[in-house]
Amino acid sequence: MLQGLPPLLDASTRILLLGSFPGVASLVQAQYYAHPRNQFWRLLGACLDDAQLATLPYAERLRAAAAHGVGLWDVVAECRREGSLDAAIMDAQVNPLAAYLRDTSPRLARIGFNGALSWKHGQHLAEHGYQVFKLPSSSPAAASLNFEQKLALWRPLFADALT
Known part of the structure; x- marks a missing residue:
C-alpha cells in the first residue's frame, strides 16, 4: 500500500485544496504537486496574485500558501496504484475528512477539489457546512483545458476570501 502525504493545514486555514492522491514524483520527493508539468503551483500563485510562487523553493511555497490561509491535503490516505493516474487507484482508503477538518481547522470555510476523484470522495463535505468547489485537475494528464481555462x-474559490 502506498501512503499519502500528511495534511498541511492548521487553525488559521480558511481555504483547503484537496487533491486525490500524490503522483509518483510527489511521493518520491515527499512534496505536494512535485511533477514539473503539474500546473498546481502556477494556478495557486495566479489565484493568490503571487506570480513568483511556482518558482520558490518548496518550503517557501508552503509558507506563502499558509500565510494566505490555504491548506493542502488529499482525499485518499493510502491505496494501491501503478503509475500516477487516478484511474489506476485501487483499494483506496479515504482520509477521515470531516472529523479531522472540524477539529483542526475551525476557520475553514471553502474547499476546492483538485480533480474528479477528489470531488467524488469529498463532495459530501458540503453537508458539513463548507462551500465546495469542483476544480479541473492541475495534473498534466488533464489536458482538455489549457492553463487560462x-x-x-x-x-471563484478564492474570490473575496484572501487576506
Missing part, C-alpha cells in the same frame, strides 16, 4: 474555474 483552468484558472478561470479556480478563481
Whole structure:
C-alpha cells in the first residue's frame, strides 16, 4: 500500500485544496504537486496574485500558501496504484475528512477539489457546512483545458476570501 502525504493545514486555514492522491514524483520527493508539468503551483500563485510562487523553493511555497490561509491535503490516505493516474487507484482508503477538518481547522470555510476523484470522495463535505468547489485537475494528464481555462474555474474559490 502506498501512503499519502500528511495534511498541511492548521487553525488559521480558511481555504483547503484537496487533491486525490500524490503522483509518483510527489511521493518520491515527499512534496505536494512535485511533477514539473503539474500546473498546481502556477494556478495557486495566479489565484493568490503571487506570480513568483511556482518558482520558490518548496518550503517557501508552503509558507506563502499558509500565510494566505490555504491548506493542502488529499482525499485518499493510502491505496494501491501503478503509475500516477487516478484511474489506476485501487483499494483506496479515504482520509477521515470531516472529523479531522472540524477539529483542526475551525476557520475553514471553502474547499476546492483538485480533480474528479477528489470531488467524488469529498463532495459530501458540503453537508458539513463548507462551500465546495469542483476544480479541473492541475495534473498534466488533464489536458482538455489549457492553463487560462483552468484558472478561470479556480478563481471563484478564492474570490473575496484572501487576506
